Amino acid sequence: xxxxxxxxxFIEKAMNTIFTSCGFLAVFFVILITGFLLTSGIPAIGKIGxxxxxxxxxxxxxxxxxxxxxxxxxxxxxxxxxxxxxxGVPLGLMCxxxxxxxxxxxxxxxxxxxxxxxxxxxxxxxxxxxxxIIVPLVRKAFNLPDGANxxxxxxxxxxxxLPSVISVSETAIRAVPKEYEEASLALxxxxxxxxxxxxxxxxxxxxLTSVALGIGxxxxxxxxxxxxxxxxxxxxxLFKSVRFLTTAVxxxxxxxxxxxxxxxFSIALVLFVFILIINLxxxxxxxxxxx
Amino acid sequence: MKKYLCVFYCVMVxxxxxxxxxxxxxxxxxxxxxxxxxxxxxxxxxGYMAENPDTKITFNPTGSAAGIRAAxxxxxxxxxxxxxxxxxxxxxxxxxxxxxxxxAIIVNPENPVTGLSIEQIAALYKGEVTNWSEVGGADxxxxxxxxxxxxxxxxxxxxxxxxxxxxxxxxxxxxTGDVVQTVASNPNAIGYASVASVRETVKQxxxxxxxxxxxxxxxxxYKVQRSFIFVTKKNAELTDAAKEFFDFATSEAADDxxxxxxxxxxxx
Numbered sequence: 001x002x003x004x005x006x007x008x009x010f011i012e013k014a015m016n017t018i019f020t021s022c023g024f025l026a027v028f029f030v031i032l033i034t035g036f037l038l039t040s041g042i043p044a045i046g047k048i049g050x051x052x053x054x055x056x057x058x059x060x061x062x063x064x065x066x067x068x069x070x071x072x073x074x075x076x077x078x079x080x081x082x083x084x085x086x087x088g089v090p091l092g093l094m095c096x097x098x099x100x101x102x103x104x105x106x107x108x109x110x111x112x113x114x115x116x117x118x119x120x121x122x123x124x125x126x127x128x129x130x131x132x133i134i135v136p137l138v139r140k141a142f143n144l145p146d147g148a149n150x151x152x153x154x155x156x157x158x159x160x161x162l163p164s165v166i167s168v169s170e171t172a173i174r175a176v177p178k179e180y181e182e183a184s185l186a187l188x189x190x191x192x193x194x195x196x197x198x199x200x201x202x203x204x205x206x207x208l209t210s211v212a213l214g215i216g217x218x219x220x221x222x223x224x225x226x227x228x229x230x231x232x233x234x235x236x237x238l239f240k241s242v243r244f245l246t247t248a249v250x251x252x253x254x255x256x257x258x259x260x261x262x263x264x265f266s267i268a269l270v271l272f273v274f275i276l277i278i279n280l281x282x283x284x285x286x287x288x289x290x291x
Numbered sequence: 292m293k294k295y296l297c298v299f300y301c302v303m304v305x306x307x308x309x310x311x312x313x314x315x316x317x318x319x320x321x322x323x324x325x326x327x328x329x330x331x332x333x334x335x336x337x338g339y340m341a342e343n344p345d346t347k348i349t350f351n352p353t354g355s356a357a358g359i360r361a362a363x364x365x366x367x368x369x370x371x372x373x374x375x376x377x378x379x380x381x382x383x384x385x386x387x388x389x390x391x392x393x394x395a396i397i398v399n400p401e402n403p404v405t406g407l408s409i410e411q412i413a414a415l416y417k418g419e420v421t422n423w424s425e426v427g428g429a430d431x432x433x434x435x436x437x438x439x440x441x442x443x444x445x446x447x448x449x450x451x452x453x454x455x456x457x458x459x460x461x462x463x464x465x466x467t468g469d470v471v472q473t474v475a476s477n478p479n480a481i482g483y484a485s486v487a488s489v490r491e492t493v494k495q496x497x498x499x500x501x502x503x504x505x506x507x508x509x510x511x512x513y514k515v516q517r518s519f520i521f522v523t524k525k526n527a528e529l530t531d532a533a534k535e536f537f538d539f540a541t542s543e544a545a546d547d548x549x550x551x552x553x554x555x556x557x558x559x
Contacts, residue, residue: 241462
């Protein structure tokens with residue numbers, strides 16, 4: 001009896017250690033990545049000068065007089081993300097309302113299943129579809145010489161953020177107590193009024209979370225936008241070929257050397273800071289919600 | 292279920308341990324350099340290793356400049372470069388041409404243009420000519436498709452057409468396949484890609500009246516081409532294994548492998 005207890009104790013202790021070490025693994029990786037980005041990204045910024053780096057508009061890393069200004073990339077990433085959010089959030093929100101409030105259960109199930117499937121599609125597939133269908137379509141629709149531009153990238157990003165926006169907003173809408181809706185309807189409000197004046201305001205913080213998630217996803221996307229945005233380091237314009245922060249790192253990493261390579265790490269650092277800020281905002285929102 | 296998982300783990304562990312064992316009598320030839328030579332090196336080393344299982348050939352795709360540096364510092368047996376050596380590099384390094392790669396100038400099949408001169412190509416890429424009608428095509432804007440800044444193909448193309456850092460690209464794509472795909476889907480596009488990777492979905496045009504074929508590339512009449520080079524140190528002996536591989540790659544026996552990899556063998 002005693003022996004059994006002893007063994008059980010031992011197993012408990014061992015498992016406890018294993019769980020603890022697994023738990024700290026995530027922390028370890030975050031520290032590792034942060035440390036790596038800081039140590040490899042900061043020296044190059046120092047060499048170029050932070051102003052020339054962040055606000056320089058010329059990116060010519062391989063020419064004789066190399067200059068490393070990443071303002072075009074930063075603005076492109078910001079505009080692209082903003083565009084995707086402006087188009088994607090209303091679409092996603094309406095879809096979430098449709099699934100949770102309007103559709104009959106059978107249709108809602110089908111729509112939800114396809115949204116889940118959409119979120120599982122690898123980004124390279126989005127890029128491929130964008131390259132073969134959206135880019136030529138944009139070229140013909142707007143009578144442009146070339147369809148690979150910021151606009152095409154925004155369309156692809158919009159489709160990519162839809163699943164996270166839809167599923168998170170849907171959960172938020174579902175969490176609104178049924179009584180709110182019933183009370184509103186009983187007071188004589190129509191269904192549309194109820195949705196927009198009662199349910200959406202009540203689910204506001206959940207919807208904002210979905211927006212933050214969408215921003216995170218679209219600012220970090222590399223593969224899909226690389227295939228549809230043209231990748232030229234221009235200052236952004238809706239119908240101009242542009243390069244994002246992510247694609248700037250991804251497209252040149254394999255060949256670069258010396259300072260050029262270090263600068264790519266600095267770009268990754270900038271991207272990391274962006275993501276950090278978004279995560280912080282997200283946390284603040286969730287906290288505010290709990291209060 | 293648990294049992295299977297356990298067996299699976301054991302097998303994985305066994306594989307990991309076995310992977311560490313390589314027969315000690317195996318010799319290694321380390322090559323380092325041009326990413327454009329990846330395919331040619333793949334075919335050459337596979338073909339060679341099939342006949343000489345005791346030799347292992349490694350390939351480290353670091354880019355031409357890094358390959359040349361590695362060769363001069365003795366960090367690899369053979370450096371690989373897809374650009375010619377500069378004069379100061381020639382002082383201490385030998386360059387041996389292994390194969391030639393033609394860079395095809397491609398347009399959409401709908402484009403009526405069938406040939407351009409190098410000057411015309413340069414004018415197009417520098418943005419001096421922006422409409423196809425100026426070079427004998429339809430009245431439509433020219434869309435310039437290229438590769439990312441550090442690509443070997445881009446370097447080859449820009450040095451041959453003397454357009455270094457002057458190109459006004461509307462798209463910089465990261466792979467040859469993307470370039471072909473984009474040109475195939477845009478009737479106004481022009482691009483460049485290794486001859487080996489060109490598909491029927493695009494049209495290769497002749498340069499200075501010469502179409503890119505194995506013969507014209509080999510005898511040099513097709514101008515837009517570059518050499519794949521083995522870089523070795525002048526005053527140092529190759530190891531036996533490296534010497535043997537070097538001789539194999541530069542012999543006629545390698546020609547078929549080079550053709551299979553899509554490049555053109557050197558004329559002898």
